[in-house]
Amino acid sequence: MRRIAIVGAGLAGFSAGRELRRLGFDGDLTVIGAEPHRPYRRPPLSKEHLLADDDLTLRGADEIGATWMLGRAATGLDLERRAVLVGEAAVAFDGLVIATGLRAKTLREGADLPGVHVLRGLDDARGLRRELGAGPRTVVVGGGFIGSETAATLRGLGLEVTLVTGTPVLRSVLGAEAGAIAEARHREHGVTIRTGRVTGVSGTGRVERVHLDDGRTVPADLVVAALGSEPETEWLRGTGLGGEGGVIVGPDGLAAPGIAAAGDVARWPHPLHSGRTLRIEHYANAAEQGAHAARALLGRTSRYAPLPNFWSHLYGRRLQALGFTGADCDSRLVAREPGHRFIAEYRLRGRLVGVAAAGFASALPEYRRRIAAELA
Ligand SMILES: Cc1cc2nc3c(=O)[nH]c(=O)nc-3n(C[C@H](O)[C@H](O)[C@H](O)COP(=O)(O)OP(=O)(O)OC[C@H]3O[C@@H](n4cnc5c(N)ncnc54)[C@H](O)[C@@H]3O)c2cc1C
Structure with missing residues (x-):
């Protein structure tokens, strides 16, 4: 070759x-x-x-x-x-x-209006950052990891942030209980959460509002569409x-x-x-x-079976996850402490297949061993 x-x-x-x-x-x-x-x-x-x-x-x-x-x-x-x-x-x-x-997926209507952003690449982030100085009313659409992190970061800058999500925050990636903790943390930090499906955005020359499928609108100077990819x-x-x-x-x-x-x-x-x-x-x-x-x-084949592992940040707290943690798993909180610290376990047909932890980093090596053994 x-x-x-x-x-x-x-x-x-x-x-x-x-x-x-x-x-x-x-x-x-x-x-x-x-x-x-x-x-x-x-x-x-x-x-x-x-x-x-x-x-x-x-x-x-x-x-x-x-x-x-x-x-x-x-x-x-x-x-x-x-x-x-x-x-x-x-x-x-x-x-x-x-x-x-x-x-990145885009909004079906109004995606090209000035003030509407997606966040996939460096130039997207630079374009969004350039607009933050004016202190805009910001609407983040989508409650997955990128939407959730973006809402937290923008709120940390003191912006007025509304997070519009079709399903509860992070539920699809972390399950109901861990998702509810993340959602509570957003509210505590002053993010307004609206549940609903966004049909598009509109405005004259620039985005002014976000439309929900039940007819409601949310005023917006800036919109970040975090709709998945x-x-x-x-x-x-x-x-x-x-x-x-x-x-x-x-x-x-x-x-x-x-x-x-x-x-x-x-x-x-x-x-x-x-x-x-x-x-x-x-x-x-x-x-x-x-x-x-x-x-x-190069013909050096090997078995590829990594244990998925990722991290996310929310208001200065690092969340780490190992294995499979999606909504198709049965999830259960096994530890919960003040300050939104938690450990959630994920099972498929009774087998431990994943864990998510915030503020319990020291528990992860043991989980890594257990999940790897369970899945081997
Ligand atoms: C905002 C954001 C936050 C994230 N946060 C985390 C996190 O906290 N933890 C975590 O584990 N993961 C996170 N991720 C995911 C992680 O960054 C990705 O899994 C990783 O970047 C994937 O790498 P990749 O090389 O497969 O794809 P990419 O990094 O997307 O690279 C693909 C490249 O291919 C280029 N390309 C596309 N089409 C063509 C074409 N036709 N011709 C030539 N080039 C093309 C693209 O422009 C891009 O540069 C995040 C992702 C995003 C977007």
């Missing part, structure tokens, strides 16, 4: 490139990235990066000896010629890593590789001979979750699966 192309200059793509070099691949490496930036850390975008313009660049990109095609999106994949199409250009490859991540697979249309649910890879990390996928865009049968195919939208997975994709391309 002499030429490897990586599409997506995010964490998974970078991690694949770094691992390829570490394993001794000395052929041509080309990284194609739609954003104009070198790989950077995305998690701070809904947290401290809304407060200050820190440098989020991942270290080491200059050292992987790659040709970087940045600010250029792949527009197609020609499987017969084995080439990635970038507008008129074609980048031929022997091996390919698909690492194009996700695209979908896999960035449009450029793969016609190849049979990318569907709406992401790029399916086998346990070996390959979607087709010589083609691997990694990070948020990849869907694979997770052996720890009854072999159900799933995508993991977490930072640690993007790093680990990128390296796994590199090994797969």
